[in-house]
Amino acid sequence: MGPLRVLLLLAFWATSDLVSCSFIPPTIFGDPLSMSVVTLDPPDFRGTPVYRIEFTTNTKAGLKNGMIHRNWEEFQELQRLITSELLIHSGLTLPVEPSVESLNDYLIQASESPNLMMSTIMSHFLGINWDGKDIKFFGSLVNFIEIVTKVVKAPYFQPEPPLYDSEDDVILAEETPFEVYLYLKGLQSQDSIEDYLIFFKNYTDTCPGFEGAPDDSDVQWPNSPVTYPPHYDQTYVHFLPGGYRNGKTLRINYVGKSKFNFLNETIIKEWLVKLHGDKNPAKVLDIGSGPGFSAMVLAEMFPEAQIYAVDMAAPNPRFSRRWAELRGLTNVEFYHANAEDMHFWEDNTFDFINYAYVLHEMPQDNSIRIINEIYRLLTPGGTMNGFEVPFPPEEVERSLLTEWNTWGYNWEDVGPKGPEPYMKEYEFGCNITYSLHDAGFQNISTIGYSFFDWVYLGEKAQL
Numbered sequence: 262m263g264p265l266r267v268l269l270l271l272a273f274w275a276t277s278d279l280v281s282c283s284f285i286p287p288t289i290f291g292d293p294l295s296m297s298v299v300t301l302d303p304p305d306f307r308g309t310p311v312y313r314i315e316f317t318t319n320t321k322a323g324l325k326n327g328m329i330h331r332n333w334e335e336f337q338e339l340q341r342l343i344t345s346e347l348l349i350h351s352g353l354t355l356p357v358e359p360s361v362e363s364l365n366d367y368l369i370q371a372s373e374s375p376n377l378m379m380s381t382i383m384s385h386f387l388g389i390n391w392d393g394k395d396i397k398f399f400g401s402l403v404n405f406i407e408i409v410t411k412v413v414k415a416p417y418f419q420p421e422p423p424l425y426d427s428e429d430d431v432i433l434a435e436e437t438p439f440e441v442y443l444y445l446k447g448l449q450s451q452d453s454i455e456d457y458l459i460f461f462k463n464y465t466d467t468c469p470g471f472e473g474a475p476d477d478s479d480v481q482w483p484n485s486p487v488t489y490p491p492h493y494d495q496t497y498v499h500f501l502p503g504g505y506r507n508g509k510t511l512r513i514n515y516v517g518k519s520k521f522n523f524l525n526e527t528i529i530k531e532w533l534v535k536l537h538g539d540k541n542p543a544k545v546l547d548i549g550s551g552p553g554f555s556a557m558v559l560a561e562m563f564p565e566a567q568i569y570a571v572d573m574a575a576p577n578p579r580f581s582r583r584w585a586e587l588r589g590l591t592n593v594e595f596y597h598a599n600a601e602d603m604h605f606w607e608d609n610t611f612d613f614i615n616y617a618y619v620l621h622e623m624p625q626d627n628s629i630r631i632i633n634e635i636y637r638l639l640t641p642g643g644t645m646n647g648f649e650v651p652f653p654p655e656e657v658e659r660s661l662l663t664e665w666n667t668w669g670y671n672w673e674d675v676g677p678k679g680p681e682p683y684m685k686e687y688e689f690g691c692n693i694t695y696s697l698h699d700a701g702f703q704n705i706s707t708i709g710y711s712f713f714d715w716v717y718l719g720e721k722a723q724l
């Protein structure tokens with residue numbers, strides 16, 4: 262290779278690096294010292310032009326520079342909060358006409374007030390001193406109630422959003438404060454759900470989509486195209502714009518690992534080892550594998566076994582295949598399939614079948630079909646393990662779970678929905694312990710883990 266080729270190649274690498282360069286804002290904890298408006302940048306995902314503010318903070322590790330984008334409305338909101346909440350009237354007035362210069366003067370003037378600079382309002386305006394890591398989302402019922410009743414406060418202003426330009430960054434980046442803010446606002450949006458849905462979609466539209474072949478055959482079992490049940494493209498869970506099939510929502514599903522107990526690999530592993538560590542399955546199936554948390558745990562826990570995982574959204578197996586590669590796992594395969602109908606596998610194929618948080622996300626007929634498929638595919642004497650939301654014996658408890666999660670809306674109606682629109686189908690239709698029994702399972706048992714998590718166990722009869 263001639264020196265010119267090498268140079269050209271280097272130049273290409275350099276530019277391609279630039280092209281696929283994500284912006285992941287650093288989390289800063291410290292006291293703001295100075296700030297200035299440096300430029301007006303093009304509109305962000307909210308559709309308004311944004312002023313770029315640069316600031317210096319005093320952190321435990323010394324001086325640290327930061328950057329935040331704010332639009333004109335946010336400056337107006339800052340001024341409103343300063344006068345209404347901080348009661349600082351010290352002649353600080355917002356310019357009539359926003360411009361880089363006038364807003365810069367405004368911030369310089371504001372920085373002369375120590376009270377203001379040390380306030381929570383100013384921290385949130387600069388996107389510092391908040392990462393939401395202390396919020397225990399589904400840790401306990403009390404945690405959850407404190408969130409929905411807004412005892413847990415979201416920051417006054419959104420943290421700086423990350424911008425992902427590569428799918429690997431979606432997999433590898435630490436959760437950012439903005440992503441915690443998105444979750445928190447979602448759970449607190451009951452009275453403003455229409456606005457939230459636009460905000461949520463505008464942001465997820467900026468994320469990578471994990472696309473593949475137009476017919477998704479790149480991630481399907483050979484010659485096994487997927488037929489979607491109508492509900493899947495009609496009413497989306499967790500407010501996801503376009504549902505799971507929109508791969509741009511994958512990052513948000515993935516960071517669910519810091520909120521839901523059975524998306525946390527440490528907790529999944531602890532329970533799978535405790536309940537099934539003595540088993541030695543040759544073939545394992547994970548259903549509704551999502552990003553792949555439970556499938557990855559199974560692959561690591563049973564290195565001798567071959568793990569198969571299916572999900573009805575094609576972006577998920579694409580994400581999981583790459584993630585498994587990055588983790589060096591070679592005994593796990595991910596496919597795009599509808600778990601209601603896995604005809605490409607024969608009866609009695611798997612020794613162990615697991616799923617986490619799947620059956621409560623669909624109408625009752627669909628979940629019962631999946632339960633029957635699990636039974637069909639298990640080898641005689643095989644075990645199923647389900648991590649799923651509770652099915653308490655008391656009807657009043659099931660009604661409460663339904664109400665909290667659907668906000669009282671019926672999934673089939675047009676209009677707003679709660680975070681788990683199918684909860685009534687699960688609590689009053691799927692009736693999981695009964696359906697497991699009807700499917701033929703023996704030794705059915707349940708273990709309570711939290712107000713949002715139970716473990717369901719069942720065994721297929723020996724021949």
Ligand SMILES: C[S@@+](CC[C@H](N)C(=O)[O-])C[C@H]1O[C@@H](n2cnc3c(N)ncnc32)[C@H](O)[C@@H]1O
Binds near residue numbers: 617
């Ligand atoms: C909450 S996520 C599960 C997370 C996953 N267990 C993990 O460990 O990462 C629920 C998943 O179920 C999938 N799903 C829903 N209905 C399905 C079906 N009929 N067949 C296969 N997957 C389905 C959804 O696409 C979604 O990815």
Ligand SMILES: *[C@@H]1O[C@H](CO)[C@@H](O)[C@H](O)[C@H]1NC(C)=O
Binds near residue numbers: 307309456463
């Ligand atoms: C969403 O994006 C559109 C198009 O850029 C914009 O007009 C709208 O103001 C945005 N809304 C929100 C809430 O982000």
Ligand SMILES: *[C@@H]1O[C@H](CO)[C@@H](O)[C@H](O)[C@H]1NC(C)=O
Binds near residue numbers: 519
């Ligand atoms: C998962 O759970 C463990 C044990 O409770 C906890 O230490 C860890 O921080 C959790 N992981 C995440 C990502 O939240």
Ligand SMILES: *[C@@H]1O[C@H](CO)[C@@H](O)[C@H](O)[C@H]1NC(C)=O
Binds near residue numbers: 625688689690692
């Ligand atoms: C589930 O239980 C409810 C009573 O809570 C019953 O009305 C319903 O028919 C059951 N669903 C099925 C599919 O059996």
Ligand SMILES: *[C@@H]1O[C@H](CO)[C@@H](O)[C@H](O)[C@H]1NC(C)=O
Binds near residue numbers: 703723
């Ligand atoms: C159910 O449990 C009993 C007692 O532990 C056991 O003998 C039986 O084999 C189990 N049934 C299946 C299908 O594994």
